Amino acid sequence: MEDQLIYLGLATFFGLFMAWGIGANDVANAMATSIGSGALTVRKALVVAAIFEFGGAVLAGGEVTSTIRRGIVDSSYVVGDPQLLIHGMLAALLAAGVWLLFASRRGWPVSTTHSIIGSIVGFAVVALGVEAVEWVQVVTIVASWVASPLMAGIIAYIVFNSIQWLILIRPDPLVRAQRYAPVYIFITISLIALVTILKGLTHVGLELTFAQSCTIALGFGAVVAIIGAWFVRRIPVDKKAERKFHFATVERVFALLMVITACSMAFAHGSNDVANAIGPVAAVISVARSGVVGQASPVPIWILVLGGFGLVLGLGTFGRHVIATVGGRITNLTPTRGFSAELAAAFTIVFASGTGMPVSTTHTLVGAVLGVGMARGITAINLGVVGRIFVSWIVTIPAGAALAIVFFYALQLAFG
Amino acid sequence: MGNYISRIFGASPVRPLQDHMQTCYLCAKELVAFFGHVAKADWDQAQSSRERIVELEQEADDMKRQIRGQLPKSLLMPVPRQDLLELLLVQDRIANLARDVSGLVLGRRMSIPPPIQQEFLAFVSRNVDAAKKARKSIRELDELYESGFRGAEAELVESLVNELDEIEDETDVMQARIRAQIFAIEADLPPVDVIFLYRVLELTGHVGDMAERVGRRLELLLSH
Numbered sequence: 237m238e239d240q241l242i243y244l245g246l247a248t249f250f251g252l253f254m255a256w257g258i259g260a261n262d263v264a265n266a267m268a269t270s271i272g273s274g275a276l277t278v279r280k281a282l283v284v285a286a287i288f289e290f291g292g293a294v295l296a297g298g299e300v301t302s303t304i305r306r307g308i309v310d311s312s313y314v315v316g317d318p319q320l321l322i323h324g325m326l327a328a329l330l331a332a333g334v335w336l337l338f339a340s341r342r343g344w345p346v347s348t349t350h351s352i353i354g355s356i357v358g359f360a361v362v363a364l365g366v367e368a369v370e371w372v373q374v375v376t377i378v379a380s381w382v383a384s385p386l387m388a389g390i391i392a393y394i395v396f397n398s399i400q401w402l403i404l405i406r407p408d409p410l411v412r413a414q415r416y417a418p419v420y421i422f423i424t425i426s427l428i429a430l431v432t433i434l435k436g437l438t439h440v441g442l443e444l445t446f447a448q449s450c451t452i453a454l455g456f457g458a459v460v461a462i463i464g465a466w467f468v469r470r471i472p473v474d475k476k477a478e479r480k481f482h483f484a485t486v487e488r489v490f491a492l493l494m495v496i497t498a499c500s501m502a503f504a505h506g507s508n509d510v511a512n513a514i515g516p517v518a519a520v521i522s523v524a525r526s527g528v529v530g531q532a533s534p535v536p537i538w539i540l541v542l543g544g545f546g547l548v549l550g551l552g553t554f555g556r557h558v559i560a561t562v563g564g565r566i567t568n569l570t571p572t573r574g575f576s577a578e579l580a581a582a583f584t585i586v587f588a589s590g591t592g593m594p595v596s597t598t599h600t601l602v603g604a605v606l607g608v609g610m611a612r613g614i615t616a617i618n619l620g621v622v623g624r625i626f627v628s629w630i631v632t633i634p635a636g637a638a639l640a641i642v643f644f645y646a647l648q649l650a651f652g
Numbered sequence: 653m654g655n656y657i658s659r660i661f662g663a664s665p666v667r668p669l670q671d672h673m674q675t676c677y678l679c680a681k682e683l684v685a686f687f688g689h690v691a692k693a694d695w696d697q698a699q700s701s702r703e704r705i706v707e708l709e710q711e712a713d714d715m716k717r718q719i720r721g722q723l724p725k726s727l728l729m730p731v732p733r734q735d736l737l738e739l740l741l742v743q744d745r746i747a748n749l750a751r752d753v754s755g756l757v758l759g760r761r762m763s764i765p766p767p768i769q770q771e772f773l774a775f776v777s778r779n780v781d782a783a784k785k786a787r788k789s790i791r792e793l794d795e796l797y798e799s800g801f802r803g804a805e806a807e808l809v810e811s812l813v814n815e816l817d818e819i820e821d822e823t824d825v826m827q828a829r830i831r832a833q834i835f836a837i838e839a840d841l842p843p844v845d846v847i848f849l850y851r852v853l854e855l856t857g858h859v860g861d862m863a864e865r866v867g868r869r870l871e872l873l874l875s876h
Contacts (some may be wrong), residue, residue, distance in 0.1 A: 405803020616662030
């Protein structure tokens with residue numbers, strides 16, 4: 237293919253642009269709860285996000301990237317003309333990027349995931365026909381968009397209730413917080429590590445048995461829990477703050493735990509959302525390089541690295557500003573609540589990443605926050621805004637699809 | 653688009669409710685100074701005391717309106733919105749009563765008959781004590797939200813409300829005693845003054861009643 241280099245260049249450029257946009261905008265949503273509850277400063281959040289977004293993208297981003305690369309379009313329909321797939325994927329990337337840019341300027345709550353899936357489905361239906369779309373897969377993905385906020389909400393409800401029963405309603409909440417904090421750390425780390433090791437690491441080239449994976453995950457959880465316990469014991473009791481608010485020190489314990497869930501959130505976001513930028517890139521590159529469609533090689537790791545790099549770049553250039561704005565506005569989310577929500581959301585997203593489901597980080601987090609709200613944890617939640625956020629994905633899909641179709645024909649014209 | 657997740661968190665009504673209670677308490681507290689000046693027939697001082705009361709009452713009114721405005725129906729809250737609004741209303745009544753009673757006394761340049769003066773001043777400050785205890789209970793509101801209105805914190809509030817009830821019972825006893833004293837001397841006083849004296853006694857006693865109702869409302873929040 238004579239246009240191979242141009243396609244490679246365009247795909248890389250569009251993918252980086254998209255990853256940059258996700259880093260600049262979406263990461264703020266993932267990190268906002270940490271900053272809003274005072275668990276992290278903006279500077280620390282940036283460092284945490286950069287490290288763990290990158291880690292999540294590279295270590296656990298493979299499954300979702302595979303889904304977007306070749307799970308939605310049935311490649312047998314483009315065997316004769318691989319260029320169609322290349323143009324389509326480029327158009328989808330561009331459409332999702334442009335739509336996100338437009339929507340974010342207007343302050344609309346849109347999901348990166350929903351727009352990229354909408355775009356790919358849109359181009360596939362128009363360019364290749366309705367039967368070229370893997371509808372079973374698409375329906376599964378859409379079902380996961382309903383399931384993920386629900387699952388996060390239920391987990392958050394359970395986690396927050398456990399914090400209430402074990403700690404907050406007791407006469408000695410601080411002693412109990414110190415006792416149970418390492419347990420919560422252990423559970424969080426072990427679960428996320430387990431899912432990552434079981435599902436994600438094959439893309440890095442590690443093959444482990446189930447027993448090995450469990451041992452490593454539990455061991456990792458235990459080590460972090462011991463370190464965490466040491467830090468928890470070092471939290472001083474602030475008598476002055478306690479007089480004003482009896483749970484001041486308990487909340488400080490959970491602020492520490494939130495550092496861990498914030499890392500998990502960044503990791504989870506990186507593992508799921510990196511695919512939105514580089515899934516199409518991976519598709520374009522594998523076709524453009526080999527000229528063949530549909531070979532089953534794993535996603536090359538350098539593409540995941542590229543995506544991770546793009547995320548961090550966006551975070552570094554615009555993330556600071558956005559994170560500060562978002563975090564500053566969340567005032568009534570205390571660390572016990574933030575911890576419950578983030579733990580639930582991070583676990584759900586990592587689980588989705590492991591099973592290759594592209595879910596919306598924001599929707600999952602909103603679901604988790606609602607779960608805490610249902611457990612009577614949050615003083616006031618704007619149900620109107622929640623409704624708008626959930627309705628937005630219905631709008632996002634046709635918008636992404638329409639734009640993708642336009643760009644697809646433009647590319648077809650340009651490359652004859 | 654980064655900022656919409658923050659918009660799902662509505663403004664918390666807890667601090668504003670606590671601030672409102674504080675203002676209402678300060679308003680009621682000024683009654684002690686006010687009646688002190690009235691007892692000495694120092695009308696200039698009573699006048700400035702009354703102005704402070706009016707000022708605080710207006711402040712409380714503004715706060716009340718603002719809190720109402722930030723509690724739209726679409727909020728998901730741990731306690732029913734209606735219960736919070738009613739708590740707010742009861743708190744506000746304390747300030748209203750302070751305004752009404754001071755206005756009445758100052759407007760008519762009423763004097764407290766010397767035989768009941770001491771007991772009456774004690775009655776005023778006991779009512780203000782009730783308001784103070786109500787404020788103390790409301791100060792636990794943030795802790796109640798934190799612990800989900802259950803457990804040790806709920807018990808603490810329960811005991812505060814009980815103390816509040818005891819103070820209110822005391823004011824009832826005092827009120828009955830003062831009423832009897834007024835009755836004993838009422839034949840020697842101008843009849844119109846007597847009527848208003850009973851009225852002032854009653855209004856002042858309502859301060860304690862309202863403080864008790866703040867406690868009742870708080871208990872209602874616990875029972876959800």
